[in-house]
Amino acid sequence: MHRFQLSQQMIVSVIFVLLFAGLSLLLPGFANTENLLTLLQNVAILGILGLGMAVIVIGRGVDLSMIASLAIPVALTLQLADAGHSTALAIIAGLALSALFGAANGWLIAYAEVPPLFVTLASGLFLAGLGQAFLFSTEAVVWPEPLQFLSAIGRGRLAGIPNSIWIFALVAVAVHAFLSRLTAGVFTYSMGDNPMAARLAGIPVRIMVIVQYVSSALIATLAGFVMAASVGSMSTRIYNSTWIYDVILVVVLGGIGLSGGRGSVTNVLIGTLLIGTLLNGLTILDVSFPVQNLIKGFVLLAAIMADTVLNPRNEETAQQGDI
């Protein structure tokens, strides 16, 4: 198994290096520092979302509601701050909504025992609909004056590197520490490897599911803050995009098996870099957006096929609704 996983990571790394070298040689504007920073900046938010998704997927789940937790809690914070409430209250309200939402996801999966695919599909729709129908009067909520002090998380640079890249790096370090140093991280791998054995061993499986979905919701909300700060507003229509598939693409492409229990932060970083490079190259080549989608779809399909071959799901521990 170990050798297999290494090989998937290696295949993707080799593809990345080849692609990078090819683009550097062929495209004049590609291999300069400024373009590479732009490349990274463009995928930083996707990468943060991928890190949140990685925690879930390693625990043998999936969170399709991440885009909703990216948009709605952030928009709530922006709107409250704009309406004159204290910034602390606004931020706490956004984070609380996000945490509550993640806990509800986890509760439905752990206690009501509905497969995560369906829970998060429905809950994402619910949260997005709730926001669009009742909370916000406009489609885009602008970054309000009282929150200017926070806008540095999405704008500006530190030591010549855009701040959003720094945030991506910080989240990567935090998620890595969670997965490899904390007891909760060991439990996450155990649950993904064999949920029944995890339960029988005495792992608090249900609590852990809630912890995982709360953390993915909070990570998504953090990504939302970074995004809103960088563009100056939060569009609540973003939920209607196909972005969540990009997040799954990053995770699967990097080699985190959808069958759970395998992979690490490294895999997300590789997946993110590969997608970033690909999209950047296509943009420089002036490939149209629909054609980019076509290529992404093809890559996602290839990655999932490779995943199915390299990380076969264990039929004996598989459950209905697993992806």
Add this chain to the structure above:
Amino acid sequence: MTHEPTQPVVSLRQAVVRYGGSAAIDGIDFDLRAGEVHALLGENGAGKSTLTKVMAGVVHLSEGEMLVDGAPVSPSTPKDALALGIAMVFQETSLVPTMTVAQNLYLGQERAFNRLRGINIAAQQFLQSLNFDVNPTVTVAMLGAAKRQMVEIARAVLHNVRVIIFDEPTATLTPEEKQHFFKLVKNLKARGVSVIFISHALEEALMIADRITVLRDARHVLTEATGRLDRETIIKAMIGRDLSQSFYGHRRGDTDAVRPEGRRLLSVQNLRMAGVVKNTSFSVFAGQVTGVFGLVGAGRTETFKVVAGALKRNFLHGGEVVLNGRPVRYRTPAPAIRDGIAYITEDRKVEGFFETMTPPRNIHVGKLARSWRSQPLAPKREERQLGETWRTALNIKAVSGDVKVIELSGGNQQKVVIAKSLVQDPDLIIFDEPTRGVDVGAIAEIHEIINRLADAGKGVVVISSYLPEILALSDRILVARQGKIVEEFSAGEADEKKIMYAAIH
């Protein structure tokens, strides 16, 4: 009931099937005559299922040959076997639950355009000709176990089979349904169909079979007309091992002292769970090994999974579980583990170990599952130390430090699962089939571990379907039958015959 010894419909000659190193059946000769009902008896693991699966094309012979009407054949799939006229009705039925009875009957024989009315009428006529009271337009999911079985039989007859194999057909039936089933078997026989009937229920076999074959430890013991057999002879044939060839030569009490009962660790009163555990009561004492024997379906695993919190007893009238004088009711295994109960599963691959992890990490997970409340960090150093400690303590042989559990031998996997539980420092350790799929050398070592735990004052329960294992390990023996502990023996008074008598209904 005597039959002329005509040409057998199906026969096996010197049949051998090996899984890995061990033989599931070893040099068996078997004849099935036309129009006879032939019962196959034997303990769990005697080779009954394997023998019939060979005929049904599910399992393939390693050596020997299979003859149909005297001509050698080797069916490689159930479909091949069906073409030869052999069908097997499995314990889990192979019907499509969302389709109607009629659709199931004609499954695989549909034409491009099916008239539903047409197949309904045909099915109705066909079922009536068999005297089966089943409505062909009902979906199979709506039917009970007995009616599903009828549909399976009807489908087999529809395919013009000459041999039908039943694996434990009566296990899920009520008494009235059983009577009906026996009538069906007679009906089949009258049509000239041969029936093979695997069962644990001796009385049923004596009642409906023309001939009985007993298997034991993968070998053929006897085949005889039912009229010349009685209960006594059959039980003797089922258990009469030549123990001199096995290292289970002794029973506890012959060579070593029987351990006295310590304090009462666990007391279970009137436990009930979902029709599988039926009003059972027993106790487990510290400082000795309590063996639990029973045949498949006796509810042993379920009983002890309730004790360990892996299953829930009935909400109402579920009975009582008292641990150390305190009534307990667990919803999940975690609190049971905190109270010192360890359940070591019979199926280590499905719910025992974490296959992508190394042995030390598996053991570390066990430790963390007990101590996570006070231990937020999981240091790698602790993992290595635990791995090293338990590798030495239980003699776990791993090829190298970072080899995955799945790549170890069965015995070493089992030791890892045991270590994963023992690291939680339990007081009551329940071993469910601790030596299933384990090589001979490791069996002795695992028995040694079990004895050491009892000597150290722990309460140890060993659930096993293998009588010699029960006899070799237990200071006290409980016998389960149909969801209930029905007998209790001390090591001194128990023998194979008494236990088997208690276990068979």
